[in-house]
Each structure stands twice: as C-alpha cells, then as structure tokens.
Amino acid sequence: MxxxxxxxxxxxxxxxxxxxxxxxxxxxxxxxxxxxxxxxxxxxxxxxxxxxxxxxxxxxxxxxxxxxxxxxxxxxxxxxxxxxxxxxxxxxxxxxxxxxxxxxxxxxxxxxxxxATAARRVREAAPDSPVLSFGARHVHPSIAAVVERSALLAGLDGFSHVAAGDQIDREASGTMPHALLLCFGRGQQEAAWQAFDAAAGDDVQRIALCDTFSDEVDESLRAADALGDALDGVRLDTTGSRRGDFRHIIREVRWELDAAGHEDVDIFLSGGLGVDDLRALRDVADGFGVGSTISNAxxxxxxxxxxxxxxxxxxxxxxxxxxxxxxxxxxxxxxxxxxxxxxxxxxxxxxxxxxxxxxxxxxxxxxxxxxxxxxxxxxxxxxxxxxxxx
Incomplete structure (x- = not known):
C-alpha cells in the first residue's frame, strides 16, 4: 500500500x-x-x-x-x-x-x-428560527472547527461536524442523510425512519428526511404515521433542480400535516439555502440548516x-x-x-x-x-x- x-x-x-x-x-x-x-x-x-x-x-x-x-x-x-x-x-x-x-x-x-460575518447575516435573516451550520463538508477537514466555532460565535444554534464538536467542546447535531433511506431502498422509507428511531439516543430529535423517493407531502405524512408521537419534525432537503416553488411545497406540507392531526410536527429546511431564502421562508418554516453560504464565505x-x-x-x-x-x-x-x-x-x-x-x-x-x-x-x-x- x-x-x-x-x-x-x-x-x-x-x-x-x-x-x-x-x-x-x-x-x-x-x-x-x-x-x-x-x-x-x-x-x-x-x-x-x-x-x-x-x-x-x-x-x-x-x-x-x-x-x-x-x-x-x-x-x-x-x-x-x-x-x-x-x-x-x-x-x-x-x-x-x-x-x-x-x-x-x-x-x-x-x-x-x-x-463569522456570513453566519451573522444568516442569523439576522431568520432571527427567531433555529439555524444550524451544515457547511463543514464544503471545506478542508482541518478547518472544520474554525467553521463551526465561527458560526456559533455569530449566534447560530448548532452545527453538524462531530470532530469540530470535540475540538470546541460542544455537541454536534444531526439526524439522517438520504444515504440512510437509499440503503433501505425505494418503498422502504418507513423501515428507515423506524430504524433511526430505534437506534438514536433519547437526546436526539426525531427529524425524518422526507424527500428521497416521492413527493414531500407523501413522505411527510408517511413519516408521521410511522413514528407517531415520537416524530419531532420533518426535514425537506429538496435539490434546487426539483424544488419548483419551494414556499408552496412547504405550505402544502404544513397544510396536510395539520389536516391529518400532526400540528406538532415541525418543518425544517436545508439544501443550498442562502440569506434571501431564509428571509423568504422564515414565516413558513420552523428551522434551517445552512451550509456553503457560511462555510464558503x-x-x-x-x-x-x-x-x-x-x-x-x-x-x-x-x-x-x-x-x-x-x-x-x-x-x-x-x-x-x-x-x-x-x-x-x-x-x-x-x-x-x-x-x-x-x-x-x-x-x-x-x-x-x-x-x-x-x-x-x-x-x-x-x-x-x-x-x-x-
């Protein structure tokens, strides 16, 4: 070797x-x-x-x-x-x-x-919403702790990088990637969400990723049915090429969750979001994960x-x-x-x-x-x- x-x-x-x-x-x-x-x-x-x-x-x-x-x-x-x-x-x-x-x-x-300056602009774009730093994957691993420390300094609520958390003595946050859903396969989303629920610690929020195989409304309703009261929220990470009117999608998910009696299920957004996106969506979303806008400043x-x-x-x-x-x-x-x-x-x-x-x-x-x-x-x-x- x-x-x-x-x-x-x-x-x-x-x-x-x-x-x-x-x-x-x-x-x-x-x-x-x-x-x-x-x-x-x-x-x-x-x-x-x-x-x-x-x-x-x-x-x-x-x-x-x-x-x-x-x-x-x-x-x-x-x-x-x-x-x-x-x-x-x-x-x-x-x-x-x-x-x-x-x-x-x-x-x-x-x-x-x-x-830090970019993260502060993100913070000001959604001052009342939880915002996490998701950008460490866009930089060399040797400076991941710099990214996450600077994001927290600017007022963000959390970050995703585990080793960075070890370095700055803070706990990283995160739930599931699309890879988890893909490993279970098409039509097996419920099995993936339930496996996550069974394996995650009590201190981990149950946030189901709901845009892998079918539309966001369908997967959100299925996740709510599969996890019941254990589900804290759904995350929409829809790529820009498939997003269409993202605000309309989010409002539709909220409407259908409420109609099915899942008013307590929050909606979190991620996937290439910038400052203007947070300003435009902060009234229809419960929280955000922001990546390259911060890390690539x-x-x-x-x-x-x-x-x-x-x-x-x-x-x-x-x-x-x-x-x-x-x-x-x-x-x-x-x-x-x-x-x-x-x-x-x-x-x-x-x-x-x-x-x-x-x-x-x-x-x-x-x-x-x-x-x-x-x-x-x-x-x-x-x-x-x-x-x-x-």
Missing part, C-alpha cells in the same frame, strides 16, 4: 513560523545579516477608514495561541465585536520576534472573520502593516502612519484616531491588552460563550447583517 499523508500543515510547523510566505524568510535572513532588528508597531486592518460595512471579528483565540511566548505586546479587539476600519490588532516588539508569523496570523483572522482581506519604527511614525504609500486607537460610541459609531489624541465623547476603546511580554493577559476573554454574547450585543447596536424586517 502506498504511504500517503494528508496535506495538513502541523500545529508545530505553524508555531515555528514555517507556515509563512517565503519572502519573510528572506527578510529574516537579510535583517540578521545586517544586524538590524528594530522595535516596531504593526497594525492589522481591513480598511483604513470606516466604510459603513461592519464585519464580525473571529480567530483571535488562535492568534493568541500563535503569538504567546514571544517577547511582544499585543492589543486586540475581543472576538465577537464588530469592526469597520482601523486596527483590530496591534503588535509592539522587535520585528524579528514575529515577522515569520504574519502569514498564519492573517489567515487565522481573515478566514474565521469571513465565516469570502475571507476578510486583513493586512498587517508597520506604522512605527523605533518610535518614528512611518507607513508605506496608501497606509496611515502612526499608532491608532479605535472606539465605539453609544450610538453605534466606529471611530479611529491617533493613540495620543483625545477619544470621542462617550467613546469606548475597542482594543484591549491581549499579550504582555509573551504572556496572554488573564482578563482578556477568549471564551466562545463570551464572544457569542458580544456578537449579539454589538451586531444589534451597529446593525451588521440586518435589513428592514416586515
């Missing part, structure tokens, strides 16, 4: 600075050769000035793990807060102490923040730029020199100013001490629960992902 390995960069390689762009290795060699290692301030930003488009910050925990034990100071916006221009992170120290870590640092923040385009060298303000063309602070005002405003300048009236500083001389600051909250609470509060204040609701 051929000796094959997964194409996964190891945590050890990331910590050692091997997960870097080659030109940082060249820079390291050149500065060492010249015996030059200035003290710098570097800032991580997506936009220099506010644009009115808020995004949700995630990935900070991984950056803390990356930068810990390096002789640097780091300030950061806590995970789960919204940002719109200016720095989300500031690093102070000798440049060679963190130069090789830039590539991994930006990857941690960019990917997780993009996923574009990363936030963060950059790390030196803004001060040996105490002198400096920047490349197109960037703002000097050390900056960012503030949130009570009306949801996002403000950027010089660190030495006066803050806006009622301005709350967003950057907090994360690392001091290589030690992660105990008071900096990196917990998932804390980030989720901040996301709900901050997103509500600044309006990220929200549109006018009927």
């Amino acid at each position: 051929r000796d094959l390995d997964f194409d996964i960069i190891s945590p050890e390689a990331i910590q050692r600075g091997r997960a870097t762009d080659a030109y940082f290795e060249r820079t390291d060699a050149a500065l060492n050769h010249a015996d030059r290692n200035p003290r710098v301030v570097a800032e991580v930003t997506a936009d220099q000035f506010p644009t009115g488009e808020f995004e949700l910050l995630a990935g900070v925990k991984d950056v803390a793990a990356l930068l810990a034990d390096h002789a640097i100071d780091v300030d950061a916006i806590p995970p789960g807060r919204c940002f719109d221009g200016g720095p989300v992170m500031r690093i102070e120290g000798s440049y060679l102490d963190f130069a090789r870590l830039e590539t991994a640092l930006l990857g941690f923040l960019s990917h997780a923040s993009g996923i 574009d990363p936030v385009d963060f950059a790390l730029d030196i803004v001060e060298v040996d105490g002198e303000a400096i920047a490349k063309r197109g960037k703002l020199s000097g050390v900056k602070s960012v503030y949130r005002t009570a009306d949801g405003g996002h403000h950027i100013g010089h660190r030495a300048g006066d803050p806006p009236v009622d301005g709350e500083p967003l950057l907090e001490p994360l690392i001091r001389d290589g030690d992660v600051v105990d008071d900096f909250d990196l917990s998932l629960s804390g980030a989720t609470e901040r996301a709900a509060r901050d997103a509500s204040l600044v309006g990220v992902g929200r549109t006018d609701r009927p």
Whole structure:
C-alpha cells in the first residue's frame, strides 16, 4: 500500500513560523545579516477608514495561541465585536520576534472573520428560527472547527461536524442523510425512519428526511404515521433542480400535516439555502440548516502593516502612519484616531491588552460563550447583517 499523508500543515510547523510566505524568510535572513532588528508597531486592518460595512471579528483565540511566548505586546479587539476600519490588532516588539508569523496570523483572522460575518447575516435573516451550520463538508477537514466555532460565535444554534464538536467542546447535531433511506431502498422509507428511531439516543430529535423517493407531502405524512408521537419534525432537503416553488411545497406540507392531526410536527429546511431564502421562508418554516453560504464565505482581506519604527511614525504609500486607537460610541459609531489624541465623547476603546511580554493577559476573554454574547450585543447596536424586517 502506498504511504500517503494528508496535506495538513502541523500545529508545530505553524508555531515555528514555517507556515509563512517565503519572502519573510528572506527578510529574516537579510535583517540578521545586517544586524538590524528594530522595535516596531504593526497594525492589522481591513480598511483604513470606516466604510459603513461592519464585519464580525473571529480567530483571535488562535492568534493568541500563535503569538504567546514571544517577547511582544499585543492589543486586540475581543472576538465577537464588530469592526469597520482601523486596527483590530496591534503588535509592539522587535520585528524579528514575529515577522515569520504574519502569514498564519492573517489567515487565522481573515478566514474565521469571513465565516463569522456570513453566519451573522444568516442569523439576522431568520432571527427567531433555529439555524444550524451544515457547511463543514464544503471545506478542508482541518478547518472544520474554525467553521463551526465561527458560526456559533455569530449566534447560530448548532452545527453538524462531530470532530469540530470535540475540538470546541460542544455537541454536534444531526439526524439522517438520504444515504440512510437509499440503503433501505425505494418503498422502504418507513423501515428507515423506524430504524433511526430505534437506534438514536433519547437526546436526539426525531427529524425524518422526507424527500428521497416521492413527493414531500407523501413522505411527510408517511413519516408521521410511522413514528407517531415520537416524530419531532420533518426535514425537506429538496435539490434546487426539483424544488419548483419551494414556499408552496412547504405550505402544502404544513397544510396536510395539520389536516391529518400532526400540528406538532415541525418543518425544517436545508439544501443550498442562502440569506434571501431564509428571509423568504422564515414565516413558513420552523428551522434551517445552512451550509456553503457560511462555510464558503469570502475571507476578510486583513493586512498587517508597520506604522512605527523605533518610535518614528512611518507607513508605506496608501497606509496611515502612526499608532491608532479605535472606539465605539453609544450610538453605534466606529471611530479611529491617533493613540495620543483625545477619544470621542462617550467613546469606548475597542482594543484591549491581549499579550504582555509573551504572556496572554488573564482578563482578556477568549471564551466562545463570551464572544457569542458580544456578537449579539454589538451586531444589534451597529446593525451588521440586518435589513428592514416586515
């Protein structure tokens, strides 16, 4: 048998600075050769000035793990807060102490923040409905936990990936795929649903997938008859090519379930759903599973730029020199100013001490629960992902 390995960069390689762009290795060699290692301030930003488009910050925990034990100071916006221009992170120290870590640092923040921002938009599209993250199958398995953690941070109610749950200490959710029905065969849907009911633990909801062989109404009624009071809900995962007027299908399923005395059976939807779908269907469905809209979100385009060298303000063309602070005002405003300048009236500083001389600051909250609470509060204040609701 051929000796094959997964194409996964190891945590050890990331910590050692091997997960870097080659030109940082060249820079390291050149500065060492010249015996030059200035003290710098570097800032991580997506936009220099506010644009009115808020995004949700995630990935900070991984950056803390990356930068810990390096002789640097780091300030950061806590995970789960919204940002719109200016720095989300500031690093102070000798440049060679963190130069090789830039590539991994930006990857941690960019990917997780993009996923979290997309998940928050999904959350706002159906604010009163249970929504689960079903998108881990669309990404490399090595980042499944990043997807699910970012989705929970944004306020989603659950996720599907088992190993991700092990990593973030949360329980994965899910019931049955079409494969279960197919393994029993056409006309044997009742046997499949009953086998699931018999094998699943008491803590698992009985949600029957009802669109495998026949139409959604037929299979929903048959599932309700087969499982009786044990059935919690039906899931419609109808592919777009066969869906037709999905809203009409859902309403028809609801009508016929109610007519047959199954008013307590909920209807859950999945299958390529996006933000517009959730807005259009949230009044006729009881919950959603959303996949690629979340997992395949574009990363936030963060950059790390030196803004001060040996105490002198400096920047490349197109960037703002000097050390900056960012503030949130009570009306949801996002403000950027010089660190030495006066803050806006009622301005709350967003950057907090994360690392001091290589030690992660105990008071900096990196917990998932804390980030989720901040996301709900901050997103509500600044309006990220929200549109006018009927």
